[in-house]
Amino acid sequence: MTERSKDPLYNCVVVKVGTNVLTRPDGLLDMTSISGLVDQIAELKRLGISVILVSSGAVGAGRSLLPLKEQTNKVVRRQVLSSIGQVRLMEIYRQFFLNHGLFCAQVLATKEDFRDRRHYLNMKNCFLALLRDQVVPVVNENDVISVTELMFTDNDELAGLVAAMINAEALIILSSVDGVLDGPPDEAASRVIPEIDPADPKWEKFILPSRSSFGRGGMHTKFRIAGKAAKVGIATYIANGRRADVLPGIVQGENSGTLFRPKEGVSGFKKWIAYNESTPKGKVRINAGAEEALRSPDRVTSLLPVGIEAVMGTFEKGDIIHILNEKEEIIGWGIAQYDYEKARSNVGKKGKKALVHYDYLYIEG
Numbered sequence: 001m002t003e004r005s006k007d008p009l010y011n012c013v014v015v016k017v018g019t020n021v022l023t024r025p026d027g028l029l030d031m032t033s034i035s036g037l038v039d040q041i042a043e044l045k046r047l048g049i050s051v052i053l054v055s056s057g058a059v060g061a062g063r064s065l066l067p068l069k070e071q072t073n074k075v076v077r078r079q080v081l082s083s084i085g086q087v088r089l090m091e092i093y094r095q096f097f098l099n100h101g102l103f104c105a106q107v108l109a110t111k112e113d114f115r116d117r118r119h120y121l122n123m124k125n126c127f128l129a130l131l132r133d134q135v136v137p138v139v140n141e142n143d144v145i146s147v148t149e150l151m152f153t154d155n156d157e158l159a160g161l162v163a164a165m166i167n168a169e170a171l172i173i174l175s176s177v178d179g180v181l182d183g184p185p186d187e188a189a190s191r192v193i194p195e196i197d198p199a200d201p202k203w204e205k206f207i208l209p210s211r212s213s214f215g216r217g218g219m220h221t222k223f224r225i226a227g228k229a230a231k232v233g234i235a236t237y238i239a240n241g242r243r244a245d246v247l248p249g250i251v252q253g254e255n256s257g258t259l260f261r262p263k264e265g266v267s268g269f270k271k272w273i274a275y276n277e278s279t280p281k282g283k284v285r286i287n288a289g290a291e292e293a294l295r296s297p298d299r300v301t302s303l304l305p306v307g308i309e310a311v312m313g314t315f316e317k318g319d320i321i322h323i324l325n326e327k328e329e330i331i332g333w334g335i336a337q338y339d340y341e342k343a344r345s346n347v348g349k350k351g352k353k354a355l356v357h358y359d360y361l362y363i364e365g
């Protein structure tokens, strides 16, 4: 175990806790686990760290209050259990945080709130005000509104969006496992992978489709979210939420889980653009050579007209445009430096100004 550093590594972290950490095997709330989590967050606050908690568990809390008939419509069941359970969950958090002299706040979000610029800024401003007042925001998906295509894959995705929104230095995903294992979770020989380079595709093979009993996203979602956050400069951990002192350990340099190593020197704007795919005003299709250049982890590459094959839609300077490869798959997006007419006239030409500058460009994967 590494020596715990005296000063914490981070000043601002987002902690996400999954259903299986907050509930017992029978699906009811695990008060001991919740209390221990709040104690650890209170310890982070004592270390001077701003903390936002993204907490699942509303459905589990509702299940303990209103056992609905199994044949209830799945969507309605989730809405009813979550809307009843969220009240109970926040009641518990309020009391446990108050025991430490801390206030917590409730923030419910939908995917649309990260697309709509006004919603985004309202939510961000509220988070910053709450953190300034030493309040712990407790965030969850608004399950009443978020149904089917409006849903996040799970709260891992919501946590990644919140971390980028507030420019957090670290995202800590607490799960029912010790970290990303180098083999099947149910095999004794499987070991925690201590550090992952998100740019290295070799780790994908360790991710199995299995999920914990009440988890929604599974490790695939966690792996994707953690890799994306690390690529935009957010140190991202996957660790066991039931491990005593897991949070103080991580922020003081004693990581018991898996660290997705963050990319250095990523600007706040690049974080923003990475999570703001939004609805593009236009698209460009690029050739294989341009795709290879943009995907190269070792080069700083802007999107040059020489690699563009086609310009679609009408966009103005400053609009977000999607970047498609030859198979018309979205490989990234960015801010156009000039409008679609100039872009069209430059297609395939050398020596022309970049359509999307590297600083305003995000490439997936």
Ligand SMILES: Nc1ncnc2c1ncn2[C@@H]1O[C@H](COP(=O)(O)OP(=O)(O)O)[C@@H](O)[C@H]1O
Pocket (backbone or CB within 6 Å): 017, 018, 019, 020, 021, 174, 175, 176, 177, 179, 180, 181, 182, 183, 185, 206, 207, 208, 209, 210, 211, 212, 213, 214, 215, 216, 217, 218, 219, 220, 222
């Ligand atoms: N390589 C792996 N390492 C660890 N867990 C894995 C791996 N591949 C698949 N899993 C599964 O991912 C699950 C954790 O994801 P999930 O079910 O979403 O939990 P949570 O409730 O924390 O969101 C583990 O319970 C495990 O079954």
Ligand SMILES: N[C@@H](CCC(=O)OP(=O)(O)O)C(=O)O
Pocket (backbone or CB within 6 Å): 017, 018, 019, 020, 055, 056, 057, 058, 059, 060, 082, 140, 141, 142, 143, 153, 154, 155, 156, 214, 215, 216, 217, 218
């Ligand atoms: N809004 C839901 C979140 C569901 C969810 O994302 O669960 P998990 O995959 O365990 O983090 C709830 O509170 O139950």
